[in-house]
Amino acid sequence: MSSGDEQEPGLWQRTTLVARGGGGRFDRGAIWFLAVLAAVAFAVPVLNQVVPVSSAFHLSPFGITLIGKYLCYGMLALAVDLIWGYCGILSLGHAAFFSLGGYAMGMYLMRQIGTRGVYGDPILPDFMVFLNYKSLPWFWHGFNHFSMALLMMVLAPGLLALVFGWFAFRSRVTGVYLSIITQALTYALMLAFFRNDMGLGGNNGFTDFKDILGFDLHSDLTHVVLLVVTIVMLAASYLACRAIVISRAGRVVLAVRDAESRTRFLGYPVESYKLWLFVFSAIIAGIAGALYVPQIGIINPSEFSPINSIEAVIWVAVGGRGTLYGAIAGAIVVNYAKTYLTGAFPEIWLYALGALFVLVTLFLPRGIIGLVSARGKEK
């Protein structure tokens, strides 16, 4: 059958216009998005720390964790949108980068537990004592320093994306083939991390963290700070992605998406553009995962499962791809719906979620943002 993306110039032209519409200045959506983020960053500490517990407006620790989770997912969606919405690379393996970042942070947090674990070993985490490890595996060294975690949450997903992308793009693996092998990649990693021999906690993963940088992970204040850090990182990555897509390089990336061969014939090194965008996207996903773990308090191999990657793609589709902030909004909306429906109607939430995906793809090819901006233009 004929190729998909090139058959629907209407959609792509419009999204291109959205991106161009910003130009050097900020478009309305971007301003709104940053304003909302700032408001949340201001409101959450106030509602949790200043407003008394008895008040109806008090934000519970559970609420903070939930918002933190949504925002981390938002960051993952941003990463997916950067390469899918702007470069046409549909990665079904972004959960792998997210989880690798999470594991890097988890390893640091595990080392921080120290003698407070069940077995009280000063060096070895509980699961290693349990599995009769005599000494720390080589890749665990250095994770007692926070800087190591910072380095690895960027390096691990970044390097994986570099190696994988270098092979894949150089061989011109595109379209569904690329989607399927990214899925195979995350599936293989999931199976590997499930193994106890990996030295990474097997199917239980890491949990029962105590503190981060000396701050107690059970206190509200730490969580508030973590949330604010997440918001700052989300805003920073959004601005970075935006800067990329409106730059000259961003124009080339759009050209690759719309007519890859033509761009190549014009003399642009298509593979390099794709590769570095892919690596950058993976790093954002890795940072999102690293922020996710201390807030949620657990990381295990099921985070690698291909379904998670597909869900991330769906958030982007629901929000509206090729808009960046739309992807983040999609992640938040879908996950809020998921939380709400699983709680309120456990029987029907999968029906609702399923129907949402079907309806959005059928009737809202440009997602929620497309709907909103269409309304705006009518007025």
Add this chain to the structure above:
Amino acid sequence: MRLLRSGGQLLFMLLLTLVGGVVPVSAQSPADTTFLSILGEMREASYSDKATIAERLSQTGHPSVRAVLTALLEDRLYFRNSDQKIFIAKMADVDPLSLIDPLTLKAAGSAPADGFTLIGTNNGLRSTLRETVAHFSLSSPDASVRLDAVQEMAKSLDEPTVALLRQRLAVETNSSVKKGISTALALAALDGSDQKARLDAIATLSQSVSQDVRNRLALLIDKSADGTYAESDEKVRSAAAAAVATIDHWRSFYSGIETLFFGLSLGSVLVLIAIGLAITFGVMGVINMAHGEMMMLGAYTTYVVQMVMPEHIGISILAAIPAAFIVAGLAGVVMERTIIRFLYGRPLETLLATFGVSLILQQAVRSIFSANNRSVVTPDWMSGSLRLNDALTITYNRLYIVIFTLLVFSLILLVLKRTRLGLDIRAVSQNRTMAKAMGIRTEWVDAMTFGLGSGIAGVAGVALSQLTNVGPNLGQSYIIDSFLVVVFGGVGNLWGSLIGGMSMGIVNNLLEPFTGAVLAKIFVLIGIILFIQVRPRGLFPQTGRAADDK
């Protein structure tokens, strides 16, 4: 004469019925009656008489003889105190006894043990009985019964057994039974003192591939702790060593074949789950994430069909195949008409929509059948195994899955290559606009193609119901594998899927002994990722103009 006699018996029974009206007329043949009357004598007989009665029982040639005598041998033969009727107990010394009718060998309920008397045996009787049973089994008309008996006897070879086997060898016609007997006789001859006979025996044994024989021969070349050989004869020792080497060689050859076969059967499962996808994804270009759920529908259909006809489990699985094809196929057609037809040419968006459908189908199954796994019964004709020789046994379910896959595959190939629908499907997939211009109803073809692919997925689900748990997550666990098979083989190429799936299965099974199941799977996945780098369009890429558009 025979006719006359049985006629007489019939008349006799008829008379009895008329007179007493109490004779159970439940289809007892004259042979049954004789058998029962001889068996009845067991109750009060002395040990020595019991031996004669057993001998007479075995001469009737009744199919229950073996079961009854084995039961007697194992102290499981009872008679009911109230009516003196004889029963076999399923297990000895268990109260209440679960009874088996000695005539039909069917379960006859259970009853407390104190209402029954055990028909006892002693050592002398037991050894005679063993011989009688062996003798009886050896003269059974069924070759597999004879072979089993020979193998049983080979485990404890004493003088009378050897004599019995020799006697049988002379008249035996079945070659595998003959071979079994000569192996057993050779094993017995090993213990003799005549060097020539022993060397001959070793030569015979070296043709066997049985583990027991190998171990027995290995004993001859064992060195004890003080450095002396257990076997003093140098010649016998070297012959035995050579024989062990030969046996080991053949055993490893057969185990290689076994691995290959396991790989083929695993590959068949992969091919089966991928064929449907090869059509929807390969031919139509639709990334159908609900493909796994179509298999799930097929598996649940199998479950429902079994619920409907619980009396005919053996046939139900065959009936489930067309049923599953129709259920999943209809679901596919509905899906195509309502959702997918709006998304042609946008493969990545169909992925999202069909993922939504898969969630809905999973939840629908949860609502209807609950979230728990359902168990689908394996029919008798699918369990058990085919024993090719002592070193190679093939389980029937693996064998059937290979055959079934090849059958389904050739059927699909036939439909695509030889029918009008197949012609239309190929035309539309090669050039939609041109096909339309030629008067092909492309919309109808689309719906049929999707229905066909989904239907095949349903049929795969029937097979999966025999291999794994039938639950709402059944589809999810196979979807990635099926996509990989299609991509590995080359999108749009059925042969690619066949060869791709089979080779994935074989490689997986070849790796497994060295790496374990999980690592083998990981290596296969990495292998495919690397392979795609070398050949980005799979094993058999599409060529020509259609390839550019994909």
